[in-house]
Amino acid sequence: MDHGLPVKPDYHVVPNAGHWAFLAPCSPELTKAFPQSCVDLPGFDRVAFHKEFNADVRAFFQKYLSR
Numbered sequence: 001m002d003h004g005l006p007v008k009p010d011y012h013v014v015p016n017a018g019h020w021a022f023l024a025p026c027s028p029e030l031t032k033a034f035p036q037s038c039v040d041l042p043g044f045d046r047v048a049f050h051k052e053f054n055a056d057v058r059a060f061f062q063k064y065l066s067r
Helices: 028-033 046-065
Strands: none
Touching: none
């Protein structure tokens, strides 16, 4: 469904990313208090993911919103 968008939507599937993986990496204290939201599936590196994801989001906004 494109709902009349001028271009087809683009989306990406992040392998091994669970529901909580899109939150920022947790501190050791937060991991101890809330492991369900801080411990990721095997094969997913939350720190590395967010480093790349944050750079991609920033580049997107710079390209499309800084006019």
